[in-house]
Amino acid sequence: MTKVKICGIQELEAAMWAVQAGADAVGFVFADSRRRVTLEKAAAISVSLPAEILRIGVFVNASKAELQDALEKVKLDYVQLHGDESPAFCRTLTLPYIKAVSILEKNDLDILPAYGGEMVLVDSGKGPFRGGNGTSFDWDYLKDNRFSSQKLILAGGLNKENVGEAIHKVRPYMVDVSSGVESGGIKDKEKIEEFINEVRAIKTEIESGELQ
Numbered sequence: 001m002t003k004v005k006i007c008g009i010q011e012l013e014a015a016m017w018a019v020q021a022g023a024d025a026v027g028f029v030f031a032d033s034r035r036r037v038t039l040e041k042a043a044a045i046s047v048s049l050p051a052e053i054l055r056i057g058v059f060v061n062a063s064k065a066e067l068q069d070a071l072e073k074v075k076l077d078y079v080q081l082h083g084d085e086s087p088a089f090c091r092t093l094t095l096p097y098i099k100a101v102s103i104l105e106k107n108d109l110d111i112l113p114a115y116g117g118e119m120v121l122v123d124s125g126k127g128p129f130r131g132g133n134g135t136s137f138d139w140d141y142l143k144d145n146r147f148s149s150q151k152l153i154l155a156g157g158l159n160k161e162n163v164g165e166a167i168h169k170v171r172p173y174m175v176d177v178s179s180g181v182e183s184g185g186i187k188d189k190e191k192i193e194e195f196i197n198e199v200r201a202i203k204t205e206i207e208s209g210e211l212q
């Protein structure tokens, strides 16, 4: 069963749309972004969410102290690292982390194991920002890749139209979406519901053997 993360949450209302539609995780962006949210606002949203929802904080080149502070204040389950954090930096972290890696060509996948961590995230390297660009990469790169010791999160340009193909090709542990569930730059209830419904439908097809 593919898990779903709805990222770029800035309002409790949008978080609840995600929860009610069946999301497994929500993401708060603390990096420089139009989706940036303050620790205080994220903490207020976090405290109102059901315990079983994963809270994931998105950072770019934050210090260990900043990561730890956010983890505690927002009650984050993971920090997601979208900057130039090195494998050595990641491996010294004493908090749960997910390293995000930009994939421009197939060889970019080779470094994933070096980062360690329970999960790794692959995103598109295309676009002006460190993430949240709404652009995808060639999922065929991942067709014969299985990261047995790391759970794979697929991100980058996902939407209700393409997430089925993406899951079919990559079989990720979790899909992560931000731009694809927005209208006019803000989270859209209907798009969140449609995206999650689409993922649930694909899961059913895979489990029933209809989708090979």
Ligand SMILES: O=C(O)c1ccccc1N[C@@H]1O[C@H](COP(=O)(O)O)[C@@H](O)[C@H]1O
Pocket (backbone or CB within 6 Å): 007, 008, 027, 029, 031, 032, 033, 034, 035, 036, 058, 059, 060, 082, 121, 123, 129, 130, 131, 132, 133, 134, 135, 155, 156, 157, 158, 176, 177, 178, 179, 180
């Ligand atoms: O969403 C942002 O603004 C952002 C800023 C800096 C780093 C990461 C960011 N978001 C992450 O980017 C990917 C892909 O998002 P999209 O669906 O293509 O818009 C996702 O992991 C977000 O968590």
